Amino acid sequence: MTALAHSALPSQVGLLAGRAIRRILRQPAQLVFPILFPLILLAVNTSGLDAATQLPGFPTASYLDFALAIPFMQGALFAALNGGQDLARDIQGGFLDRLAMTPMSGAALLAGQLGGALFMGVISAVLYLAVGVAFGAGIATGVAGALVLLALAIVISFAFACFGTFVALRAGTGEAVQGFFPLFFVLLFLSSAFFPRDLIEQDWFAIVATYNPVSYMVEGIRSLVIAGWDGQALAQAFGISAIAIVAFLALSARALRTRLVRT
């Protein structure tokens, strides 16, 4: 890469991220649905499953506190899905070819695309937390914990966005990206998102939830809300998200090279 291309990189990232954000803001469904739906689900679950807190061994007396981690995960899924579909649309519509005809670097494209996802991650994480607290959720680790929670939620959201980006680049169609959505949801349901792992009675479910990386992301967030500072839970959540980010970024970069065939 030339020196010129290096100095142009920040400007390219800025332009592409600006475009990604503008695109999100101009599709209200992309903004409202991913934020509203998890909150509605939270309200439904909290009123419907509150009795679960009576179970011996349930870690908290408030199902809202317990379930607060779920919207962060669902929001991350939606953001990843929408971001991936936007990218797939660029590929299918030929816009990526147009970008490829400019001196744009592949890194700038990835960073710009993920910039949009980061934007969604920040907005929705702040909103979920604000709504949760407004409705009486208590954060056991206080203000510092809330800040760590936001950081973790954003990192998780970013990890999912990297996955969505990879699928879009690899498959190149919006349908393929959408096809992964149910899989994501199954992954979420087969985790400890809705029930603590040690209270799951079905052996297979407990095993799946134990091996499901999503469990550890959820438990990281949850630990901050209901248990207090838990170094191990946080290390696992941040660690798994970081591994996912690195892995899917590397895979995305490779898929982009194939996708962005330029001589």
Add this chain to the structure above:
Amino acid sequence: MTEERGIDVQGLVREFKGGVRAVDGIDLRVAAGEIYGFLGPNGAGKSTTVKVLTTLLPPTTGRATVAGYDVAKQGAKVRAAIGVALQDVALDPMLTGSEHMRLQGGLQGIPRAERGRRGDELLERVGLSDAADRKASTYSGGMKRRLDLALALLHKPRILFLDEPTTGLDVQSRTALWEEVARLAREEGTTVFLTTQYLEEADVLANRVGIIDRGTIVAEGTPAALKAQVAKPTVELVPRDGGECAAASAALAPFGEAVAPRTAGSIAVRLDSGADQLADIVRALDQANVAVMNLALHEPTLDDVFLAKTGRSLEGAAQEAPPEPAAERERALA
């Protein structure tokens, strides 16, 4: 310093999976400032050639230089010298016209101050000033094409590639685009490589035409030379009295072979020795006492050339090409 503006292609082959040769050994040369029309049916290999020349696909074998740079080895330099409007307009439906110009200008490395001015200027030239702040999703097909063209011109390319630029456009939009392309070549010395499946487009716009069929160039030359090479003009007449058809046919027989007329009720003859015979024809008809209501001389078309070279007519000659996801792209843009 004079900048290289030509295209030079030698033995270009592009093979796809399964051994399909979309481009099968093409040689061509386009001079600076020339409009070169690449004419052929769907699936003939036009778009594949454009993708190779614009560095979006590496060639399988053969060599091509664009603006003096090797498309396989000096991609970045080629891209900096060319502007490209591909067959499917490549726009972001969520961005406005001027946002497109700013994004493209920024990625092209045009300084910020110049970006806005140049963008506005081009939008004005393609007649989109009034729609500059509307999202591309609200544009008509013709407007999308024009924005696509403006984007391709933003960095002042020396060579412009247009892949079927008028497919799906109404007559008015098509004519406007032709005028702009002709102006670019005439006034700015831009070299234009244009693919089309429309005979008229190649005929009207191109200085030179290459006819491509099944991945190879079957004929090349100026439209006039190509037509003169393969086909002779036809004279077609309608007698005033329908009963005189036989007499008219007999009078015309010495001038050439009778062919199927374009309109029912008329008589057509392909002239053996060209349009010079017209005066003799009129005299012969007069001597045979055939009163003529209408007499027309048809010059051969590029379709005649295509027919002579391939044995098929260009219209309806679309080949079984690997399906392009064109419809999908249209949907995605809608």
